[in-house]
Amino acid sequence: MTPKKIRILISNDDGIYAPGIYALYKELKKIGDVFVVAPDNEKSAVGHAITLSSPLRVFPFKRNGKFFGYAVNGTPADCVKIAHWALLKDQPVDLLVSGINHGSNTGINVIYSGTASAATEGTILRIPSFAISVATYDPVDFTVAARFARRLARLLLKKGLPPETFLNVNVPPVSESEITGVEITRQGKAVFAEEFDRRVDPTGRTYYWLTGKKVHLEREGGDTDDQVILQNKISITPIHYDMTNYNFLDELQNWNISVVS
Amino acid sequence: MTPKKIRILISNDDGIYAPGIYALYKELKKIGDVFVVAPDNEKSAVGHAITLSSPLRVFPFKRNGKFFGYAVNGTPADCVKIAHWALLKDQPVDLLVSGINHGSNTGINVIYSGTASAATEGTILRIPSFAISVATYDPVDFTVAARFARRLARLLLKKGLPPETFLNVNVPPVSESEITGVEITRQGKAVFAEEFDRRVDPTGRTYYWLTGKKVHLEREGGDTDDQVILQNKISITPIHYDMTNYNFLDELQNWNISVVS
Numbered sequence: 001m002t003p004k005k006i007r008i009l010i011s012n013d014d015g016i017y018a019p020g021i022y023a024l025y026k027e028l029k030k031i032g033d034v035f036v037v038a039p040d041n042e043k044s045a046v047g048h049a050i051t052l053s054s055p056l057r058v059f060p061f062k063r064n065g066k067f068f069g070y071a072v073n074g075t076p077a078d079c080v081k082i083a084h085w086a087l088l089k090d091q092p093v094d095l096l097v098s099g100i101n102h103g104s105n106t107g108i109n110v111i112y113s114g115t116a117s118a119a120t121e122g123t124i125l126r127i128p129s130f131a132i133s134v135a136t137y138d139p140v141d142f143t144v145a146a147r148f149a150r151r152l153a154r155l156l157l158k159k160g161l162p163p164e165t166f167l168n169v170n171v172p173p174v175s176e177s178e179i180t181g182v183e184i185t186r187q188g189k190a191v192f193a194e195e196f197d198r199r200v201d202p203t204g205r206t207y208y209w210l211t212g213k214k215v216h217l218e219r220e221g222g223d224t225d226d227q228v229i230l231q232n233k234i235s236i237t238p239i240h241y242d243m244t245n246y247n248f249l250d251e252l253q254n255w256n257i258s259v260v261s
Numbered sequence: 262m263t264p265k266k267i268r269i270l271i272s273n274d275d276g277i278y279a280p281g282i283y284a285l286y287k288e289l290k291k292i293g294d295v296f297v298v299a300p301d302n303e304k305s306a307v308g309h310a311i312t313l314s315s316p317l318r319v320f321p322f323k324r325n326g327k328f329f330g331y332a333v334n335g336t337p338a339d340c341v342k343i344a345h346w347a348l349l350k351d352q353p354v355d356l357l358v359s360g361i362n363h364g365s366n367t368g369i370n371v372i373y374s375g376t377a378s379a380a381t382e383g384t385i386l387r388i389p390s391f392a393i394s395v396a397t398y399d400p401v402d403f404t405v406a407a408r409f410a411r412r413l414a415r416l417l418l419k420k421g422l423p424p425e426t427f428l429n430v431n432v433p434p435v436s437e438s439e440i441t442g443v444e445i446t447r448q449g450k451a452v453f454a455e456e457f458d459r460r461v462d463p464t465g466r467t468y469y470w471l472t473g474k475k476v477h478l479e480r481e482g483g484d485t486d487d488q489v490i491l492q493n494k495i496s497i498t499p500i501h502y503d504m505t506n507y508n509f510l511d512e513l514q515n516w517n518i519s520v521v522s
Binding site (some may be wrong): 028042044045046047048050051052053055056057058075077078081082083085086108110111112119120124146148151155159162163164165167176179181182184186189191194195196198199205206207208209210218234236237238239240241242243244245246247248249251252253255257258259260 | 266286302304305307308309310311313314316318319325336338340342343346347369371372373378381385409412413415420422423425426428437440442443445447448450452455456457459460462466467468469470471481495497499500501502503504505507508509510512513514516518519520521
């Protein structure tokens with residue numbers, strides 16, 4: 001009996017044209033049937049947005065003259081939803097991989113990340129999921145991250161994940177031989193020192209443009225995503241979408257809040 | 262010596278025109294100086310999106326012929342960022358309140374919620390924050406929730422919140438006398454049974470529209486946001502944006518993942 005072929009859904013937030021998703025596709029094809037459903041344009045920093053107030057359209061998309069996947073005029077979360085509930089409705093997938101994102105998804109960025117939101121959506125739909133990013137905005141070779149994604153895909157399918165949890169993977173932008181290890185991390189606390197550039201447009205009207213840079217915090221310790229990447233290690237953080245602060249529940253009970261007090 | 266006047270920033274995701282933010286404004290004016298910075302149109306289900314690829318514009322907005330606040334062509338998170346880093350740069354606020362949202366922000370919805378994202382953004386900026394919603398999509402009187410927001414604002418400023426944590430408040434859509442209490446809750450597990458309506462547009466092209474309804478889970482117990490609201494109680498959930506699943510860290514360590522295994 002031949003073993004059942006693995007069915008893998010991939011999406012991203014850089015858009016279906018991006019080189020990162022193509023590198024991922026080529027590696028994952030080696031271990032299963034791959035379905036690509038991704039935004040028709042770049043959707044960075046869309047957070048966990050979904051499209052409720054306008055229709056979604058789905059377009060077949062070719063690479064090198066061959067069918068590659070479906071482009072959707074929506075967000076990464078939309079792509080996963082429409083793949084699950086409409087395009088692949090009768091053939092559920094075994095795994096979802098989101099990426100490979102060009103740029104790290106670490107610390108605070110995780111909450112803004114469309115890459116992470118696709119993995120969150122997969123997790124909500126009870127599909128084992130991970131997100132994978134290469135931690136640089138410079139031009140980069142995605143092969144190292146793609147190969148790691150293939151290996152992790154197999155391991156994850158064997159081991160399984162707890163409910164409501166996906167893995168957020170960040171790969172340093174170096175060659176395979178320069179990677180010094182893999183670390184299990186927590187989401188870091190790096191914040192952004194932000195500014196809004198105040199500018200004037202050609203018609204004389206004021207506009208603002210967000211700018212800012214990440215501030216690494218000394219105090220956050222060595223076991224966070226950002227710190228580990230700086231050591232040329234691959235960071236893997238288990239992320240869950242139950243955002244209740246359980247540690248604060250008891251103290252908040254003691255506030256004794258009443259309706260009219 | 263007169264006590265320092267409280268400075269309060271309010272935002273929402275229903276837009277600056279919405280009745281909920283106006284009801285909130287009127288009540289919070291009783292206890293402090295209120296600054297309104299809100300989206301210029303409805304931004305539901307935008308998640309924690311921020312605008313990076315286009316400029317933001319800020320427009321003074323009047324109600325009843327008087328200046329009410331600033332409308333921004335961005336998301337709730339954009340509004341809080343631009344208020345903090347540009348509009349109120351030299352005069353930080355003491356409190357951020359997001360709402361009053363028309364419709365519950367409970368369970369899974371918290372991760373899609375623009376209302377929650379404004380409060381998250383405030384929390385990142387170290388402003389004590391809460392989000393408040395009325396749990397119905399029917400026409401509703403926001404007065405009960407607005408009055409509760411005013412009382413909670415005072416209490417929260419007295420008590421303080423732990424780092425990275427805000428309060429997510431949901432008020433049942435009934436009169437004050439019908440509210441049976443206030444409960445500290447956890448984020449529920451209610452999921453959506455979703456469908457995509459497949460339709461054809463007037464030019465013959467296919468499009469999809471997301472639809473679905475919330476499925477309450479019996480097994481989730483009585484201490485979740487959704488369950489408490491069904492009992493006509495106000496639900497308060499402490500939400501934090503560190504999404505690391507700490508309970509899974511040890512097991513994941515034991516996977517012994519290596520770069521090339």
